[in-house]
Amino acid sequence: MVQLLESIVGVYERHGMIDQAVSLRDLAQDLRSKGNTPEILKNVVIYDRSERENMIYAHTNGFVHDRGASVAFVRGVEIHIGPTENSFLTELEDNENKFVSVRELQERVQGEGSSSYSLKQTVYRSRMKIESDPKMPDLILFSKEHGYILKDLGKEIKLVKGKDGSSEIVLAHSGFTFYPDRNWLVNDKGEFIALPIKQSKYLNTLCLNDIATFELLEPDYVGSRENLSSVVRNTMMRVRRKVEPDKNGNGFIYIKYIDGIGYRLHDPGKSERPV
Known part of the structure; x- marks a missing residue:
């Protein structure tokens, strides 16, 4: 690349x-x-x-x-x-x-x-x-x-370069589109959502890492790991509900929970990477 x-x-x-x-x-x-x-x-x-x-x-x-x-x-x-x-x-x-x-x-x-x-x-x-x-x-x-x-099935990210030199990264998942620079999300129902900054950071961390551990998602957290996982799960649940508004509980497809570790982003249109 x-x-x-x-x-x-x-x-x-x-x-x-x-x-x-x-x-x-x-x-x-x-x-x-x-x-x-x-x-x-x-x-x-x-x-x-x-x-x-x-x-x-x-x-x-x-x-x-x-x-x-x-x-x-x-x-x-x-x-x-x-x-x-x-x-x-x-x-x-x-x-x-x-x-x-x-x-x-x-x-x-x-x-x-x-x-x-x-x-x-x-x-x-x-x-x-x-x-x-x-x-x-x-x-x-x-x-x-x-x-x-x-055919170009590899395209997931677009770095758009404007005439004025500005740039914008756009994550095009098969089920949603995410604009991290603007904290914007278009979910799988086509709904436009302005994400709170913290939720946007969570989604961005998921996009940039094969596995987003609890520590990666909350790098500044001070406290026990048990409490850390609880904090992360609460915020990630809000993100998941916005990305997949029709899903709940174990029905979420795009953001997978890895027990005791963190989360990973999954795209059903692409092969699953081994954990």
């Missing part, structure tokens, strides 16, 4: 976005110095919030597409992207993890009335440039029934 971040630093520098490049390089160096990157931070997406045609797109498998410059950085190597390939990748990126029909792609990329053969040639050239094995693609996939799709 550090290599991915450094590739994007190069993109920002090319565009004269020095402040963004510096802050991103600092993040990469910080992650490298820590050695073991928290699981949740292994999937980072960086966007430049600008017009669609000038967006910088980053895939977690290691390629970065600079639409405005018509170039891609694939595992750190800069590769020129032709006009039709640029349009094709843009369409798939804007519909990430969703199928785009052949007809739609022919009209938007190749032009109305174009042949399916010309689209296949564009797909072939695109795969040759971004796939590690173009003969066995794992990024740009095809279905006769649905069309083409750009």
Whole structure:
């Protein structure tokens, strides 16, 4: 992931976005110095919030597409992207993890009335440039029934970079969305909730650690461990009820209790990590 971040630093520098490049390089160096990157931070997406045609797109498998410059950085190597390939990748990126029909792609990329053969040639050239094995693609996939799709199931966090240099981390769990910088939560019923600071810190700690122990959740607590676990359980129950308002007791799915230790964040859409 550090290599991915450094590739994007190069993109920002090319565009004269020095402040963004510096802050991103600092993040990469910080992650490298820590050695073991928290699981949740292994999937980072960086966007430049600008017009669609000038967006910088980053895939977690290691390629970065600079639409405005018509170039891609694939595992750190800069590769020129032709006009039709640029349009094709843009369409798939804007519909990430969703199928785009052949007809739609022919009209938007190749032009109305174009042949399916010309689209296949564009797909072939695109795969040759971004796939590690173009003969066995794992990024740009095809279905006769649905069309083409750009698969990126690794994306859990988006680090959004604005033109003013501001940034925002967004945790996209399959059941909720969490904005730690703003203490905002959109739960699995689609309800928008402004979390109290303490509850937001709990949820953020869960996101950044494989296991959030009682001590991690309450680092400043002074008292017996028995009382500590009681304090944590009371606060975490409030968090769980906001994340999953229809659940209670042992029915909670997303935040799992580990007896005598703490809690862990679970996403049913992903494989469970061993405790």
